[in-house]
Amino acid sequence: MIIYYTVNSFIMNENEKKTLQSAAFERLIKHLDxxxxxxxxxxxxxxxxxxxxxxxxxxxxGEKRGILISDAQAREHVYGMPYSEWKTKYQK
Numbered sequence: 205m206i207i208y209y210t211v212n213s214f215i216m217n218e219n220e221k222k223t224l225q226s227a228a229f230e231r232l233i234k235h236l237d238x239x240x241x242x243x244x245x246x247x248x249x250x251x252x253x254x255x256x257x258x259x260x261x262x263x264x265x266g267e268k269r270g271i272l273i274s275d276a277q278a279r280e281h282v283y284g285m286p287y288s289e290w291k292t293k294y295q296k
Contacts, residue, residue: 232258233258233281233282233284236255236258236282237283237284240290240293240294241294243295243296244256244295255279255282255283256279256282258282259275259278259279259281259282259283260275260278262278262281262282263275263277263278266278
């Protein structure tokens with residue numbers, strides 16, 4: 205059975221929805237990678253989440269699906285490099 209979602213009169217199936225959500229998440233990560241000047245504390249104060257939150261959510265969603273991802277692996281996915289390297293280069 206295919207489930208369809210209506211978003212402002214646009215109809216998509218579950219696979220299309222997941223594909224778009226995934227692409228949007230990756231675009232957010234890319235955007236944050238391009239804005240290394242924006243500190244996590246700034247994100248947390250203004251938006252209520254930061255890069256560490258995104259990496260934790262990524263890890264937790266993997267766990268829900270039986271995919272084990274370490275904190276370090278999740279952070280590297282979000283930061284685009286090992287977290288320790290990012291902190292050394294960009295954290296103020």
